[in-house]
Amino acid sequence: MTETELTEPSNEEGEFLPSISDFFLRTPLYQVFNVNSGNAKQIQSIENFNSTLDAYCIYCREQSIFHNTTVYRYGSGKLDAESVLRDKVFTVKMACSRNGSHTIHFFFRIYEKAISKIGQYPSIADFHFSDIEKYRSILGSEKYKELARAHGLSTHGVGIGAYVYLRRIFESLIEEAHQIALIDSNWDEENFSNARMEEKIHSLKFHLPKFLVLCKANLLVNIVIE
Ligand SMILES: [Zn+2]
Structure with a gap:
């Protein structure tokens, strides 16, 4: 042959x-x-x-x-x-x-x-660690760890698992921003609590990390609302 x-x-x-x-x-x-x-x-x-x-x-x-x-x-x-x-x-x-x-x-x-x-x-997640490293200083170590877990899961094709971590990060970022906004004497809490998530994010835009407000606003809204 x-x-x-x-x-x-x-x-x-x-x-x-x-x-x-x-x-x-x-x-x-x-x-x-x-x-x-x-x-x-x-x-x-x-x-x-x-x-x-x-x-x-x-x-x-x-x-x-x-x-x-x-x-x-x-x-x-x-x-x-x-x-x-x-x-x-x-x-x-x-x-x-x-x-x-x-x-x-x-x-x-x-x-x-x-x-x-x-x-x-x-x-695979380790190889792409540099993609998320830049968020470490913005998120702080606890939330960064959750982001790293989300990243690891998504690179292994476990999108739904990643989603749970991302949702938790975003909710906690929103709540942190909310707590800061509450100190402002002009803050309208009633209006905020009745607002839709998209409006909430908009009203907190000065207290949320810029990258979330400017680049990921739609993603953020989708993740928190769903
Ligand atoms: Zn080396």
Whole structure:
């Protein structure tokens, strides 16, 4: 039997796979993608990843460039489709360009012509920690912890769990702002307590963090009202 080089055109239509960096950094664990000779080349480039990955380093606490330090099993990098798609578990280990001991690890499984990511360190949420870090000083440590939990849940596809934490953060921000507003002698408490949530937020706009009022007003209203 002659082996088909991956460089040869294939007639098979491969299932659409996430981009390599998405697969490493954003695709949830256990999401399954079918593989065949049509997308075997992409699978090969995950297994023998020879590019760099731009990702948040949890040790440097900033964005960094990672390069693959996995010891390749296949020296030539030219795998036939059959070997690439064979049932197996493989690891990709990368190191931070600032410090070689800052390593990140990914585990993939190919089973019955389907690939999934079955493990990783750090977690997806950890990789995207920098997205929420900027809210730490605004929210304070307790609410920030809840935001981090919401973030973790949403990156694992548990949107409903994330929603509960977000709702709690927003309600407590509104109540804090309300308590400050009460000190104002011109504050109309009766009007406030009968107002719709959108109006409440509007009347508290000078006491709420600006990013909530300006950018997330609709989101905030939706979350608190629902
Ligand atoms: Zn680092």
